[in-house]
Amino acid sequence: MIDVLYFAWVRERIGLPRETVETQAATVADLIEELKAREPRYEAAFADLSALRVALDQDLAEFDAPLAGVREVAFFPPMTGG
Amino acid sequence: MKISVQTEPFDLGTEMAGFGTGREDVGAVVSFTGIVRDDTGAMDALELEHYPGMTERAIAKIVGEAIERWKLADVIVIHRHGRLGVGEQIMMVATAARHRVAAFEAAEFLMDYLKSRAPFWKKEHGPEGTSWVAAKDEDEDALKRW
Numbered sequence: 001m002i003d004v005l006y007f008a009w010v011r012e013r014i015g016l017p018r019e020t021v022e023t024q025a026a027t028v029a030d031l032i033e034e035l036k037a038r039e040p041r042y043e044a045a046f047a048d049l050s051a052l053r054v055a056l057d058q059d060l061a062e063f064d065a066p067l068a069g070v071r072e073v074a075f076f077p078p079m080t081g082g
Numbered sequence: 083m084k085i086s087v088q089t090e091p092f093d094l095g096t097e098m099a100g101f102g103t104g105r106e107d108v109g110a111v112v113s114f115t116g117i118v119r120d121d122t123g124a125m126d127a128l129e130l131e132h133y134p135g136m137t138e139r140a141i142a143k144i145v146g147e148a149i150e151r152w153k154l155a156d157v158i159v160i161h162r163h164g165r166l167g168v169g170e171q172i173m174m175v176a177t178a179a180r181h182r183v184a185a186f187e188a189a190e191f192l193m194d195y196l197k198s199r200a201p202f203w204k205k206e207h208g209p210e211g212t213s214w215v216a217a218k219d220e221d222e223d224a225l226k227r228w
Contacts, residue, residue: 005133074133078217079199080221081196081200
Protein backbone atom coordinates (compact mmCIF):
# COMPACT_ATOMS: atom_id res chain seq x y z
CA MET A 1 0.00 0.00 0.00
CA ILE A 2 1.34 3.36 -0.99
CA ASP A 3 -0.13 6.87 -0.81
CA VAL A 4 -0.06 8.63 -4.15
CA LEU A 5 -0.51 12.42 -4.21
CA TYR A 6 -1.19 14.69 -7.18
CA PHE A 7 -0.72 18.45 -7.40
CA ALA A 8 -1.59 21.33 -9.75
CA TRP A 9 -2.70 20.23 -13.26
CA VAL A 10 -1.81 16.61 -12.52
CA ARG A 11 -4.41 16.67 -9.73
CA GLU A 12 -6.94 18.33 -12.03
CA ARG A 13 -6.33 15.90 -14.88
CA ILE A 14 -6.63 12.83 -12.69
CA GLY A 15 -9.50 14.35 -10.73
CA LEU A 16 -8.35 13.67 -7.18
CA PRO A 17 -5.68 14.97 -4.80
CA ARG A 18 -4.59 11.63 -3.32
CA GLU A 19 -5.34 7.95 -3.24
CA THR A 20 -4.01 4.79 -1.70
CA VAL A 21 -2.72 2.33 -4.27
CA GLU A 22 -2.18 -1.40 -3.87
CA THR A 23 0.94 -2.07 -5.91
CA GLN A 24 3.92 -4.36 -6.30
CA ALA A 25 5.70 -1.87 -8.58
CA ALA A 26 9.47 -1.92 -8.09
CA THR A 27 10.15 1.60 -9.35
CA VAL A 28 8.35 4.91 -9.93
CA ALA A 29 8.32 4.14 -13.67
CA ASP A 30 6.62 0.78 -13.00
CA LEU A 31 3.99 2.50 -10.83
CA ILE A 32 3.32 5.01 -13.62
CA GLU A 33 2.78 2.14 -16.10
CA GLU A 34 0.30 0.53 -13.71
CA LEU A 35 -1.60 3.81 -13.27
CA LYS A 36 -1.63 4.54 -17.01
CA ALA A 37 -3.17 1.12 -17.67
CA ARG A 38 -6.10 1.95 -15.37
CA GLU A 39 -7.99 4.72 -17.17
CA PRO A 40 -7.54 7.32 -19.91
CA ARG A 41 -7.28 10.20 -17.38
CA TYR A 42 -4.12 8.61 -15.94
CA GLU A 43 -2.80 7.98 -19.44
CA ALA A 44 -3.37 11.69 -20.18
CA ALA A 45 -1.72 12.89 -16.98
CA PHE A 46 1.38 10.74 -17.46
CA ALA A 47 1.68 11.13 -21.25
CA ASP A 48 4.79 13.34 -21.09
CA LEU A 49 7.12 12.51 -18.23
CA SER A 50 9.43 15.42 -19.12
CA ALA A 51 6.60 17.70 -17.90
CA LEU A 52 6.43 15.90 -14.55
CA ARG A 53 8.42 15.69 -11.34
CA VAL A 54 8.21 13.04 -8.63
CA ALA A 55 8.88 13.14 -4.90
CA LEU A 56 9.32 10.06 -2.70
CA ASP A 57 8.48 10.63 0.95
CA GLN A 58 8.67 14.37 0.27
CA ASP A 59 12.11 14.40 -1.39
CA LEU A 60 12.57 14.94 -5.11
CA ALA A 61 13.52 11.73 -6.92
CA GLU A 62 14.07 10.26 -10.39
CA PHE A 63 11.59 8.10 -12.31
CA ASP A 64 13.87 5.06 -12.08
CA ALA A 65 14.04 5.29 -8.27
CA PRO A 66 13.04 2.15 -6.33
CA LEU A 67 9.81 2.19 -4.31
CA ALA A 68 10.93 -0.25 -1.60
CA GLY A 69 10.11 1.23 1.81
CA VAL A 70 8.47 4.33 0.31
CA ARG A 71 5.17 5.39 1.91
CA GLU A 72 4.27 8.50 -0.10
CA VAL A 73 4.74 9.22 -3.81
CA ALA A 74 3.81 12.62 -5.24
CA PHE A 75 3.50 13.64 -8.88
CA PHE A 76 3.46 17.28 -9.95
CA PRO A 77 4.59 19.68 -12.67
CA PRO A 78 7.87 21.65 -12.37
CA MET A 79 7.58 23.97 -9.38
CA THR A 80 6.82 27.69 -9.69
CA GLY A 81 7.50 29.18 -6.27
CA GLY A 82 9.04 32.48 -5.30
CA MET B 83 15.78 31.67 11.92
CA LYS B 84 12.19 31.78 10.80
CA ILE B 85 10.45 29.72 8.12
CA SER B 86 6.73 30.19 7.62
CA VAL B 87 4.32 28.90 4.99
CA GLN B 88 1.06 30.74 5.51
CA THR B 89 -2.08 32.10 3.86
CA GLU B 90 -2.21 35.35 5.79
CA PRO B 91 -0.31 38.51 4.79
CA PHE B 92 2.89 39.46 6.61
CA ASP B 93 4.15 42.84 7.70
CA LEU B 94 7.63 43.52 6.38
CA GLY B 95 8.35 46.13 9.05
CA THR B 96 7.41 43.79 11.87
CA GLU B 97 9.44 40.95 10.41
CA MET B 98 12.53 43.11 9.91
CA ALA B 99 12.38 44.91 13.26
CA GLY B 100 15.45 43.83 15.16
CA PHE B 101 16.49 41.31 12.51
CA GLY B 102 20.28 40.96 12.54
CA THR B 103 20.78 43.86 14.93
CA GLY B 104 22.22 43.99 18.45
CA ARG B 105 24.98 41.48 17.76
CA GLU B 106 28.65 41.76 16.92
CA ASP B 107 28.92 39.36 13.99
CA VAL B 108 26.42 41.00 11.61
CA GLY B 109 27.43 43.82 9.28
CA ALA B 110 24.78 43.40 6.56
CA VAL B 111 21.07 42.70 6.27
CA VAL B 112 19.30 42.15 2.93
CA SER B 113 15.62 41.57 2.33
CA PHE B 114 13.63 40.73 -0.78
CA THR B 115 9.84 40.79 -1.13
CA GLY B 116 7.98 39.21 -4.05
CA ILE B 117 4.74 40.90 -5.13
CA VAL B 118 1.95 39.57 -7.37
CA ARG B 119 2.45 41.26 -10.74
CA ASP B 120 0.04 41.44 -13.67
CA ASP B 121 1.90 41.31 -16.98
CA THR B 122 -1.17 41.06 -19.21
CA GLY B 123 -3.50 43.51 -17.49
CA ALA B 124 -6.11 40.76 -17.35
CA MET B 125 -5.31 38.97 -14.13
CA ASP B 126 -7.76 38.99 -11.23
CA ALA B 127 -5.76 36.89 -8.81
CA LEU B 128 -2.92 34.44 -8.42
CA GLU B 129 -3.59 31.16 -6.64
CA LEU B 130 -0.73 29.28 -5.05
CA GLU B 131 -1.01 25.59 -4.31
CA HIS B 132 1.65 23.80 -2.28
CA TYR B 133 2.58 20.42 -0.87
CA PRO B 134 2.14 20.66 2.92
CA GLY B 135 4.98 18.89 4.64
CA MET B 136 7.34 18.79 1.68
CA THR B 137 7.22 22.58 1.35
CA GLU B 138 8.54 23.19 4.87
CA ARG B 139 11.08 20.40 4.44
CA ALA B 140 12.35 21.72 1.07
CA ILE B 141 12.63 25.29 2.38
CA ALA B 142 14.49 24.13 5.51
CA LYS B 143 16.97 22.26 3.32
CA ILE B 144 17.58 25.30 1.09
CA VAL B 145 17.94 27.58 4.13
CA GLY B 146 20.36 25.13 5.75
CA GLU B 147 22.56 25.18 2.65
CA ALA B 148 22.54 29.00 2.57
CA ILE B 149 23.44 29.28 6.27
CA GLU B 150 26.34 26.89 5.83
CA ARG B 151 27.68 28.38 2.61
CA TRP B 152 27.45 32.10 3.49
CA LYS B 153 27.84 31.70 7.25
CA LEU B 154 24.57 33.51 7.81
CA ALA B 155 23.78 34.76 11.29
CA ASP B 156 20.04 34.72 10.66
CA VAL B 157 17.46 34.00 7.92
CA ILE B 158 13.75 34.63 7.37
CA VAL B 159 11.69 32.89 4.69
CA ILE B 160 7.95 33.57 4.55
CA HIS B 161 5.97 32.15 1.63
CA ARG B 162 2.23 32.57 1.23
CA HIS B 163 -0.21 30.22 -0.48
CA GLY B 164 -3.89 30.44 -1.37
CA ARG B 165 -5.53 33.16 -3.44
CA LEU B 166 -3.59 36.43 -3.71
CA GLY B 167 -4.66 39.66 -5.39
CA VAL B 168 -2.51 41.72 -7.78
CA GLY B 169 -0.16 43.92 -5.76
CA GLU B 170 -0.20 41.64 -2.72
CA GLN B 171 2.95 40.20 -1.21
CA ILE B 172 3.70 36.58 -2.13
CA MET B 173 6.85 35.94 -0.15
CA MET B 174 9.93 37.40 1.47
CA VAL B 175 13.45 36.37 2.31
CA ALA B 176 15.88 38.14 4.62
CA THR B 177 19.51 37.34 5.31
CA ALA B 178 21.91 38.61 7.95
CA ALA B 179 25.64 38.12 7.40
CA ARG B 180 29.01 39.53 8.39
CA HIS B 181 29.49 41.15 4.96
CA ARG B 182 27.27 42.67 2.26
CA VAL B 183 28.27 40.33 -0.59
CA ALA B 184 27.35 37.25 1.47
CA ALA B 185 23.97 38.73 2.47
CA PHE B 186 23.09 39.63 -1.15
CA GLU B 187 24.34 36.36 -2.64
CA ALA B 188 22.56 34.24 -0.04
CA ALA B 189 19.30 36.11 -0.68
CA GLU B 190 19.63 35.49 -4.44
CA PHE B 191 20.48 31.83 -3.86
CA LEU B 192 17.40 31.45 -1.66
CA MET B 193 15.20 33.09 -4.28
CA ASP B 194 16.57 30.97 -7.13
CA TYR B 195 16.02 27.76 -5.19
CA LEU B 196 12.60 28.70 -3.83
CA LYS B 197 11.45 29.31 -7.40
CA SER B 198 12.35 25.85 -8.71
CA ARG B 199 12.80 23.56 -5.70
CA ALA B 200 10.07 24.52 -3.26
CA PRO B 201 6.81 22.72 -4.15
CA PHE B 202 4.55 25.65 -5.02
CA TRP B 203 2.46 25.96 -8.17
CA LYS B 204 0.97 29.21 -9.44
CA LYS B 205 -2.36 29.48 -11.23
CA GLU B 206 -3.55 32.72 -12.82
CA HIS B 207 -7.20 33.70 -12.56
CA GLY B 208 -8.53 36.06 -15.23
CA PRO B 209 -11.77 36.90 -17.04
CA GLU B 210 -11.09 34.14 -19.58
CA GLY B 211 -10.67 31.49 -16.91
CA THR B 212 -7.64 30.01 -15.21
CA SER B 213 -4.24 28.80 -16.36
CA TRP B 214 -1.28 27.20 -14.62
CA VAL B 215 1.94 29.20 -14.82
CA ALA B 216 4.59 27.15 -16.64
CA ALA B 217 8.07 26.87 -15.15
CA LYS B 218 10.65 28.81 -17.17
CA ASP B 219 13.86 27.29 -18.51
CA GLU B 220 15.79 30.31 -17.25
CA ASP B 221 14.61 29.59 -13.70
CA GLU B 222 16.12 26.12 -13.92
CA ASP B 223 19.26 27.55 -15.58
CA ALA B 224 19.58 30.09 -12.74
CA LEU B 225 20.42 27.22 -10.36
CA LYS B 226 23.58 26.40 -12.33
CA ARG B 227 25.37 29.54 -11.17
CA TRP B 228 25.38 28.20 -7.63
